[in-house]
Amino acid sequence: MSPVPLIQVRELVKDFDGQRVLAGVNLDIMEGGIKVVMGPSGCGKSTLLRCLNRLVEPTSGTIHLRGQLVTGAGVDVRALRQGIGFVFQQFALYRHLTVLDNVSLALRKLRGMRRLEAEQKAMYELARLDMAAHRDKYPGQISGGQKQRVALARALAMDPAVVVMDEPTSALDPLLTREVAQLIQRLHGEKVTLLCVTHDVLLARSITEQVVFLDRGVVRAEGSIEHLSSAHPDALIRDFFGRESGA
Amino acid sequence: MNFLDILALLARGAGYTVLVTLACSATGLIVGLAIATLRRLRLPVVLPLLDVYTYVFRGIPVLVLLFIVYFGLPGIGLKVPPLLSMVLSLGLIAGAYLAEVFRGALESVDAAEILAAQASGLGRLQVLALIELPQMLRFAVPGMVNEFTTVLKYSPFAYTVGLPEITKQATTLTATTQRGLEIYLAVGLMYFAVFRILLIAVRWIERRYRVPGMVPA
Numbered sequence: 524m525s526p527v528p529l530i531q532v533r534e535l536v537k538d539f540d541g542q543r544v545l546a547g548v549n550l551d552i553m554e555g556g557i558k559v560v561m562g563p564s565g566c567g568k569s570t571l572l573r574c575l576n577r578l579v580e581p582t583s584g585t586i587h588l589r590g591q592l593v594t595g596a597g598v599d600v601r602a603l604r605q606g607i608g609f610v611f612q613q614f615a616l617y618r619h620l621t622v623l624d625n626v627s628l629a630l631r632k633l634r635g636m637r638r639l640e641a642e643q644k645a646m647y648e649l650a651r652l653d654m655a656a657h658r659d660k661y662p663g664q665i666s667g668g669q670k671q672r673v674a675l676a677r678a679l680a681m682d683p684a685v686v687v688m689d690e691p692t693s694a695l696d697p698l699l700t701r702e703v704a705q706l707i708q709r710l711h712g713e714k715v716t717l718l719c720v721t722h723d724v725l726l727a728r729s730i731t732e733q734v735v736f737l738d739r740g741v742v743r744a745e746g747s748i749e750h751l752s753s754a755h756p757d758a759l760i761r762d763f764f765g766r767e768s769g770a
Numbered sequence: 771m772n773f774l775d776i777l778a779l780l781a782r783g784a785g786y787t788v789l790v791t792l793a794c795s796a797t798g799l800i801v802g803l804a805i806a807t808l809r810r811l812r813l814p815v816v817l818p819l820l821d822v823y824t825y826v827f828r829g830i831p832v833l834v835l836l837f838i839v840y841f842g843l844p845g846i847g848l849k850v851p852p853l854l855s856m857v858l859s860l861g862l863i864a865g866a867y868l869a870e871v872f873r874g875a876l877e878s879v880d881a882a883e884i885l886a887a888q889a890s891g892l893g894r895l896q897v898l899a900l901i902e903l904p905q906m907l908r909f910a911v912p913g914m915v916n917e918f919t920t921v922l923k924y925s926p927f928a929y930t931v932g933l934p935e936i937t938k939q940a941t942t943l944t945a946t947t948q949r950g951l952e953i954y955l956a957v958g959l960m961y962f963a964v965f966r967i968l969l970i971a972v973r974w975i976e977r978r979y980r981v982p983g984m985v986p987a
């Protein structure tokens with residue numbers, strides 16, 4: 524018997540004012556697994572991620588998290604969101620809060636922790652990502668790569684079922700790509716379940732060989748980058764993965 | 771009456787000026803914040819009412835509204851004391867202007883941060899209170915200083931409803947002492963001093979809450 528996936532996306536459809544952005548996406552993410560979804564800009568990667576925590580309401584289809592249906596009425600959306608750690612493309616740190624407060628805010632306001640307890644937990648996550656020394660700085664005072672680590676710490680602090688990353692390298696210097704990949708791999712090594720979408724082939728290649736290719740709203744292909752770039756029958760897919768970067 | 775006595779009387783008037791300015795500014799702040807917040811929540815029935823409020827109160831002259839409140843309302847049996855009349859005219863008008871200042875400042879809050887806060891599971895009111903308002907208030911400082919200054923400059927209208935503020939004192943003193951030039955120069959200096967103190971207070975608060983590296987989105 525095969526284990527039940529942590530996240531199960533079935534026939535997910537999303538229309539934006541008559542435009543079909545997701546046209547029946549199927550996707551499984553296993554507990555402790557790492558999934559990289561690739562595809563050209565505008566293919567619906569961000570929309571797919573946002574359906575997972577209902578920042579975007581799917582038009583049809585289902586999503587299950589740990590066997591529980593999260594699409595449809597009657598779901599506690601705020602509880603669902605607390606269980607999905609989201610790292611945005613531009614990191615979206617709260618600019619008026621220090622690094623420490625960025626990470627501890629949700630712990631205090633949603634988990635009901637006292638400040639001391641929340642800060643201890645936040646410091647643990649910051650230390651894990653080598654950002655402890657920057658605790659009192661504001662987002663405007665740290666680099667892009669550091670912002671990303673804080674955003675990751677903020678997501679991890681809530682002990683989410685899955686950490687979701689939207690284009691983790693698009694706002695960073697390309698020289699940081701390998702570093703980001705290493706970071707993601709390290710978290711994977713620590714049993715964090717990860718879902719990462721990117722159009723950056725170099726990043727994907729540095730994280731994992733197995734990827735999912737999303738195009739025009741559906742999963743077109745799934746497999747190793749090696750295979751997709753050389754042996755896939757669709758020339759467009761071979762071409763996409765043949766480039767060093769999908770930019 | 772020597773000039774020191776005159777200054778003492780003017781200073782007492784300046785106290786009323788400060789009182790009127792603070793009362794009307796505080797009212798404006800509360801009303802402006804309430805309107806901007808309610809508007810941000812996009813409540814369907816309330817929204818048009820807020821628009822009507824800002825539309826009307828930004829269009830009506832302060833003095834006309836003051837006279838409606840102070841001289842008009844007693845006609846229907848509502849006697850409003852002078853300071854309250856100022857609050858209900860100048861204060862409410864300042865509220866309408868500040869609502870616009872806050873609306874603009876709220877638009878400078880990064881939409882991605884609001885989304886991130888929602889994605890973390892925070893509710894709409896929490897996002898407003900923890901992310902949007904704290905950032906917005908910092909962005910709104912120049913507009914707020916502007917509006918408080920305007921309130922200060924309109925405060926002499928309090929004299930028309932019998933509050934012994936500084937301009938009123940000056941008029942009376944000029945009539946009895948014939949030393950109009952010195953008196954009005956002193957009045958000008960006192961307004962300037964009040965203005966500077968207001969500015970210093972705002973700058974102090976601004977520095978206290980300044981966030982390094984934060985600029986409007």
Ligand SMILES: Nc1ncnc2c1ncn2[C@@H]1O[C@H](COP(=O)(O)OP(=O)(O)O)[C@@H](O)[C@H]1O
Binds near residue numbers: 570
């Ligand atoms: N809120 C929205 N309203 C209307 N159209 C949207 C919205 N969000 C995304 N889209 C459209 O959906 C398509 C896919 O967008 P997105 O999911 O951001 O793609 P990707 O992340 O792969 O670049 C784009 O054509 C985009 O314009």
Ligand SMILES: [Mg+2]
Binds near residue numbers: 568569570689690
């Ligand atoms: Mg995107």
